[in-house]
Amino acid sequence: MEPITVKNQDMSRYLEIGRTCACGSLRRASRLITKVYDNFLQPSGLKITQFIMLMSVKILGPITITKLAQKLLMDRTTCTRNLKNLQGKNLINFEQSEDRRMKKIVLTDQGNEILEQSIPLWEKAQNFLLDKVGENQMARLVKDLSRTVSIVRKK
Amino acid sequence: MEPITVKNQDMSRYLEIGRTCACGSLRRASRLITKVYDNFLQPSGLKITQFIMLMSVKILGPITITKLAQKLLMDRTTCTRNLKNLQGKNLINFEQSEDRRMKKIVLTDQGNEILEQSIPLWEKAQNFLLDKVGENQMARLVKDLSRTVSIVRKK
DNA sequence: CTTTATTGCGTGCATATACACCTTTTAATC
DNA sequence: GATTAAAAGGTGTATATGCACGCAATAAAG
Numbered sequence: 001m002e003p004i005t006v007k008n009q010d011m012s013r014y015l016e017i018g019r020t021c022a023c024g025s026l027r028r029a030s031r032l033i034t035k036v037y038d039n040f041l042q043p044s045g046l047k048i049t050q051f052i053m054l055m056s057v058k059i060l061g062p063i064t065i066t067k068l069a070q071k072l073l074m075d076r077t078t079c080t081r082n083l084k085n086l087q088g089k090n091l092i093n094f095e096q097s098e099d100r101r102m103k104k105i106v107l108t109d110q111g112n113e114i115l116e117q118s119i120p121l122w123e124k125a126q127n128f129l130l131d132k133v134g135e136n137q138m139a140r141l142v143k144d145l146s147r148t149v150s151i152v153r154k155k
Numbered sequence: 156m157e158p159i160t161v162k163n164q165d166m167s168r169y170l171e172i173g174r175t176c177a178c179g180s181l182r183r184a185s186r187l188i189t190k191v192y193d194n195f196l197q198p199s200g201l202k203i204t205q206f207i208m209l210m211s212v213k214i215l216g217p218i219t220i221t222k223l224a225q226k227l228l229m230d231r232t233t234c235t236r237n238l239k240n241l242q243g244k245n246l247i248n249f250e251q252s253e254d255r256r257m258k259k260i261v262l263t264d265q266g267n268e269i270l271e272q273s274i275p276l277w278e279k280a281q282n283f284l285l286d287k288v289g290e291n292q293m294a295r296l297v298k299d300l301s302r303t304v305s306i307v308r309k310k
Numbered sequence: 311c312t313t314t315a316t317t318g319c320g321t322g323c324a325t326a327t328a329c330a331c332c333t334t335t336t337a338a339t340c
Numbered sequence: 341g342a343t344t345a346a347a348a349g350g351t352g353t354a355t356a357t358g359c360a361c362g363c364a365a366t367a368a369a370g
Contacts, residue, residue, distance in 0.1 A: 023192045025300040030185040037178045101348040145180040
């Protein structure tokens with residue numbers, strides 16, 4: 001019987017890892033929730049990532065790629081390519097700056113328009129979750145995520 | 156003054172969306188935490204996604220692609236391609252089943268070995284987070300994520 | 311036993327993500 | 341002012357992600 005016992009012990013260790021891995025939980029949830037938002041946003045032609053980037057540019061005004069990437073905790077080169085997609089859809093554009101190393105990202109008129117149109121769709125997704133998960137639960141989750149990020153980023 | 160007032164009102168609306176979007180929070184956190192685990196796992200040659208998939212195959216035994224994808228809340232075709240990478244590294248393989256539609260995923264010997272070797276690296280990452288975030292905080296986050304996923308998945 | 315539905319899987323396409331490495335431009339140092 | 345350091349950005353490569361569509365094998369319906 002011993003081999004079986006040993007095997008079972010090992011298995012419970014693996015199960016424990018599977019249950020407790022913070023990254024696994026995050027990525028699983030991220031995939032699921034992303035799909036929810038993407039589905040609701042579909043009529044706008046935007047995915048939630050694109051919506052978030054447009055919204056960020058709207059809020060942070062003309063901003064450089066590097067700084068936007070920092071705000072979104074995204075690799076700069078990821079940001080570059082995501083922005084290129086948005087430029088291809090005519091939703092953002094790049095302004096040449098005085099400092100010729102950098103360019104400033106700005107929303108186009110069409111970008112503003114699409115963003116405005118997609119906000120109600122975002123609200124539908126958000127409310128769908130609020131209804132299901134509960135307002136308190138959801139607020140706590142968002143807050144905990146934000147706090148976790150702050151702590152982990154601290155050097 | 157009115158145009159400015161209106162403009163500011165709109166801006167606070169955008170800010171509110173940016174702060175409260177569950178998907179934005181999740182994806183930001185997911186990017187950051189993924190990087191933490193990927194860094195710790197680097198000596199193993201695995202990324203956290205691959206580690207999780209190997210671990211899942213270890214736990215769920217010989218399992219079909221579709222069922223593994225369901226467990227991981229991952230699109231089946233994503234699962235297929237991720238598995239193809241792992242097969243390329245000789246970490247998993249496919250067994251032909253009686254039902255010739257399906258194949259069963261199994262760990263190779265090398266897959267078992269690499270998984271075993273990478274567990275201490277995963278533990279380093281997990282402990283790094285536990286230290287920073289705190290045990291209770293982290294447990295709550297993982298639990299909340301799991302609960303959220305359960306609720307959202309319910310039809 | 312044929313027809314139809316379902317199940318499991320693969321591929322093409324597009325987006326998202328990040329690392330390594332490189333170029334260009336500005337800032338700092340001497 | 342020349343040299344060096346730092347900052348901003350781009351490209352190549354690789355992995356991760358999911359949708360639309362199609363194929364083959366099995367199960368269900370008639």
